[in-house]
Amino acid sequence: MVGPLRHNKTTRTLRVFLGVGLLAPGLLVGSAYGVTQTADQGLALALVSLGCDDADDASYVSEFPGVTLEPRQPLARGEQVFGWRQTLQLPNHRRAVLERIAPQGHLRRISVEIRDSDSNPLLVVLADQDCSLREARAIRYQDGRAESLLLLDGEFQPRADPVPMNPPFPAGKDSGQVAVALVDSGVNYLLPEISQHLARDAQGTPLGFDFWDMDARPFDAHPVRSEFFPQRHGTRTASIITREAPQTRLVPYRYPRPDMQRMEDLITHAVAAGVRVVNMSLGSNRESQWTAFEYAALRHPELLFVVSAGNNSRNIDLEPAYPAVVPLENMLVVSSVASDGYPAEGANWGKESVDLLVPGEHIAALNFLGETVEVSGSSYAAARVTALAARILLRTPDLTAAELRDEILSLAQPAPGNFVRHGLIAEPSDLVRQGDLQSLAIHSRSVWQDDYPDGGDVFMPTFVILGDSGWEMGRVQEIAQKAAALIRACGITVRPAGVLEVEANPSLRDFSRSNAKLLAGKVMPGGSRVFFIRDTLDRPAYDAVTFGTGNSRRNPELRFTVWITALTRDPHIALAHELVHVLLDDGAHSALPDNLMRADTAPGNLLLTPEQCTGMRDNARKNGLLH
Numbered sequence: 001m002v003g004p005l006r007h008n009k010t011t012r013t014l015r016v017f018l019g020v021g022l023l024a025p026g027l028l029v030g031s032a033y034g035v036t037q038t039a040d041q042g043l044a045l046a047l048v049s050l051g052c053d054d055a056d057d058a059s060y061v062s063e064f065p066g067v068t069l070e071p072r073q074p075l076a077r078g079e080q081v082f083g084w085r086q087t088l089q090l091p092n093h094r095r096a097v098l099e100r101i102a103p104q105g106h107l108r109r110i111s112v113e114i115r116d117s118d119s120n121p122l123l124v125v126l127a128d129q130d131c132s133l134r135e136a137r138a139i140r141y142q143d144g145r146a147e148s149l150l151l152l153d154g155e156f157q158p159r160a161d162p163v164p165m166n167p168p169f170p171a172g173k174d175s176g177q178v179a180v181a182l183v184d185s186g187v188n189y190l191l192p193e194i195s196q197h198l199a200r201d202a203q204g205t206p207l208g209f210d211f212w213d214m215d216a217r218p219f220d221a222h223p224v225r226s227e228f229f230p231q232r233h234g235t236r237t238a239s240i241i242t243r244e245a246p247q248t249r250l251v252p253y254r255y256p257r258p259d260m261q262r263m264e265d266l267i268t269h270a271v272a273a274g275v276r277v278v279n280m281s282l283g284s285n286r287e288s289q290w291t292a293f294e295y296a297a298l299r300h301p302e303l304l305f306v307v308s309a310g311n312n313s314r315n316i317d318l319e320p321a322y323p324a325v326v327p328l329e330n331m332l333v334v335s336s337v338a339s340d341g342y343p344a345e346g347a348n349w350g351k352e353s354v355d356l357l358v359p360g361e362h363i364a365a366l367n368f369l370g371e372t373v374e375v376s377g378s379s380y381a382a383a384r385v386t387a388l389a390a391r392i393l394l395r396t397p398d399l400t401a402a403e404l405r406d407e408i409l410s411l412a413q414p415a416p417g418n419f420v421r422h423g424l425i426a427e428p429s430d431l432v433r434q435g436d437l438q439s440l441a442i443h444s445r446s447v448w449q450d451d452y453p454d455g456g457d458v459f460m461p462t463f464v465i466l467g468d469s470g471w472e473m474g475r476v477q478e479i480a481q482k483a484a485a486l487i488r489a490c491g492i493t494v495r496p497a498g499v500l501e502v503e504a505n506p507s508l509r510d511f512s513r514s515n516a517k518l519l520a521g522k523v524m525p526g527g528s529r530v531f532f533i534r535d536t537l538d539r540p541a542y543d544a545v546t547f548g549t550g551n552s553r554r555n556p557e558l559r560f561t562v563w564i565t566a567l568t569r570d571p572h573i574a575l576a577h578e579l580v581h582v583l584l585d586d587g588a589h590s591a592l593p594d595n596l597m598r599a600d601t602a603p604g605n606l607l608l609t610p611e612q613c614t615g616m617r618d619n620a621r622k623n624g625l626l627h
Contacts, residue, residue: 041156043094044112044125045133051100051110052131066091075101083108093117107131113228120146124228137228139165149228164190166217174200176249178390178397180241181275183266184234184282185222186210186254191370194235197242199249199273207273211256211266218254220368232368236375237281237383239366243537244387244429246506247394251275255282260289267296271303276393276401279386281308281379283321290322301330304401306386308378309335309348317350325353330401332408336360336381337424341416347378349419356408357415357424358384362539374539388428394435429507429514440522441503447496448477450484457617457626459487459583460497461528461562464519467503469534470566476532482572486596486606487579490613492626494579500524509534511545511563513555521557528560528582528625530575535565543568546581549623560585560625573601580608583616585623 050059057069068089075083082103088096094114101109110127125136136152140162148162172195179199187194189206198206210218221230234252242248251273256262270278284290297305305328310321317325324333336344337357343349344361360381367373385408392407393399399407411431412423425431445465463480465471476499484494502523508515511533519531536542543565547558562578564571577596581587590597590612597612598605620626 040094040114040123041125041136043090043096044114044123044136047088047096047098047112048110048125048127048131048133051098051112052107052127054100054102060088064088064090075099095119113226121227124226139227146227164219165221166213166215166219168217169198169206170195171204172196172198172200172206173204174198174249177247178245178393179249179251179274179276180245180386180390181251181253181270181273181278182234182238182241183253183255183278183280184220184237185231186212186218186220186234187238187250187252188220188232188235188368188370189218189252191235191366193366193370194238194242194250197238197246197248197250199251206252208250208252209266209269210254211262212254212258218252221254224257233281233379235368236365236373237279237379240363240375240380240383241279241387241390243507243510244384245390245394247435248387248390249274261292263290263293264296267293267300267303271300275303277386277389277404278303278305279383280305280323281382283308283310283324285321287320287322290326293323294326294328297326297328297330302401303330304389304404305331306382306389307331307333308382309333309350309354311336311346311377311379312348313346314348315350316348316354317352320353321348324348325350330405332356332385332405334358334360334378334382334385335420336376336378337415341424343419344376347381351418351421354420355422356385356412357381357420358428359426360384364537364539364541372535372541384428385425388425388431391432391435395432427514429512430517433518436505436508436518437522439503439505439508440519442523443501443503445473445499445501447499448481450481450495453488453493456491456493457620458493458495459528459579459620459626460495461530461560461579461582462524463496463499463530463532464523465499465501465532466509466534467501468506469509469532471532473499473501479572479575483576483579486573486576486608487583487616490608490616492583492613492616492620497527498524511536511565512538516545516547516558516561516563517555520555520561525557528562530562530564530579533563533565535567536563544574544578546578546587548581548585548587550585551587560623570601570603573603573606577601580612580616583620583625584612585619586615 060067060069070087072084072086074081075085083101085099097113099111107129112125114123115121121139123138125133127133133154136156138150139146140148140150146165148164150162151160153159169189176197189195200206208218209216220232220235222233223230238250253266307324309324333354334356335349335354336347337359338344358381360378361376363375363380364372365375389404409422411425415424465476487494545563547561552559560582564575568574589599594605594607596606596608
């Protein structure tokens, strides 16, 4: 770390560094670690030092002869001033913005942003309350375009790989069936999970467009707050759409925030790309920004627009949010619902303006880095309705936008209160799943032979392996045999009644209550089954889930099923643990040390007590699970 910058010794060192002519733009100080370290870093450090000292304007003029200082702007929340911001124009044509955050006079943060003469962002540095430099970010340019974002530590050393800012599309081919436009902050099309769903022309060129930068690379970035800390929204939204409707041909757009009149061109582009549904999980409070959208949407009644209601905790009938309140017949406005059927915390509502409530809370999504994260809000509720629309069109492609809208609304149920026009759809992925049902292909595989002991109790669940889930037959056999050895200590032999391999749509490879009900109802219904699946969509995310009598009353098809993900740690221990839950018909855990039924499955937790063994035999016999 660069040490505390408020001390005089550090300041004098910076002045010496800056006094040898290193402020010439682009002059190298060093590049041993692959990042061009320029005089901009020294400039930023000097400004951090002055900001830490809360220096007056005369100190800046003394430090940088010829500098032009704009008036210092107070930063306030209500009547409380918590800091200030000041812009400096330097003789070398650099522009610097210094921000000092010090509520009630207590320093919390200093930031300095350096830009060039064309106002292109170059570098930002952040110092903490001790004036220690904690983080820096720089933007690398090539041929006048921002190429990558460099993430640096307090000594300007790279702390991660550069983040691309406008990369070319990866090669690929169009494999989808229903074209859906995503109007958002763009998408990270470098992620295979996104790239495989992109709509492409005959040459493999993706069909989306960036109406912000006006190029054909709608890469996920919303830099309104800061180019150095862009928000990433579109990738998350896209991942929900493609997961719940994997046949989607995704046409991504980066929305035209610099000139919202371009929305007309965007919609024209979408029509030419064959789009049927347009997802718009975005909005603002300014009606004037949406006139071009309204005009274009009226001209294209063949498109269905799915729009989020927003997340401002307000009735948009009284305090409008746009485009949600725009009166269009070919638009659905969606807000997020809580578990009690009322609008979720933070979600907007409106009896006249909002059509549907849909679950959008604690939804699994992929973030910009390809990591699974939990998201909440109306944006994601709208994405789920877009996926539902795509699934309906897959089944009935000749529907008009009006007919598609009516079919979606016909699925709504009454909602408590008087918050939306048509009601709620409790689980969109439960609906219109004929495609998933038709995708199921069940194949019986040979059962491995073990030297099972004669006599005693035998528990014979069916093992079901989802195709392309990360599970292979050999691995399942190894795990099952190790799990059986742990349960055999109770005098119960575990062996498979059969082994099935199931081919299915990708949307079925991860656990959710909806997916589990569909699979359990169609794959060897009745009896105990163990499903080997890819991952879970539930939040909180558990490596394995078991259904007994108590937690399957509303869904009896799930009774005595186990669901275990490919990423499960110590999978043979986890499988034994879940099978004991089935045999006990009890979801309770043990607090005993080293016990297999502790909540934290681990290599040291392998023991079962005599009482647990007795309970397993008694309850399993009662439930007809033992032979």
